[in-house]
Amino acid sequence: MSLELDAAAQDLLFREARTANTFSSDPVSDETLQAVYDLVKYAPTSMNQQPLRIVLIRTDDARERLVKTMYGPNGAKVAQAPLVAILAADLEFHELMPRVFPHFPEAKDMFADPAIREASAIQNGTLQAAYFLLGIRAAGLNAGPMIGFDAEAVNREFFPDGKQKVLLVMNIGKPGENAWWPRSPRLEYDEVVSAA
Secondary structure (H helix, E strand, O other), rough: OOOOHHHHHHHHHHOOOOHHHHHOOOOOOHHHHHHHHHHHOOOOHHHHHOOOOEEEEOOOHHHHHHOHHHHHHHHHHHHHHOEEEEEEEEOOOOHHHHHOOOOOHHHHHHHOOOHHHHHHEEEEEEHHHHHHHHHHHHHHOEEEOOOEEOHHHHHHHHOOOOEEEEEEEEEEEEOOOOOOOOOOOOHHHHHHHOOO
């Protein structure tokens, strides 16, 4: 059975998409990021929570502060990328539930417990981060998502009020010289999929 998405789009989003390790100096515009967001905002989350928040690192000061929180070679990657985004979960997403889930405004009350709310924000925010990565690819850009950083330090630097929590850091742009490592093996269908 064939997929609805044509082969070129499949290649762009999946088969030929790679995690870039270096980037060119070509800038990434706010207009491009707006177009990416306007595409991926329609992807589903549980009860339409939409907890993902994105901080674009545009100033030298913010970049320096972020570089200091990165582990090992990730600091150099952040320093070199034309655009870096901090993807975070909004731990107060429930305040918007009456607006984004209007047919059940009482949904906000289901997330009164901070532990339940944080778990849901992280799970759904991570799901949205994956959609955002696909949107970056759909724009013809490459993404370098990373979790190799001191999360507590990132949260202190960029979310000191505690209302958001970092999920990952993503370098964004056109690939640079020697951007690709050899592709690592992938598991096969029968190793991943089972029936119950």
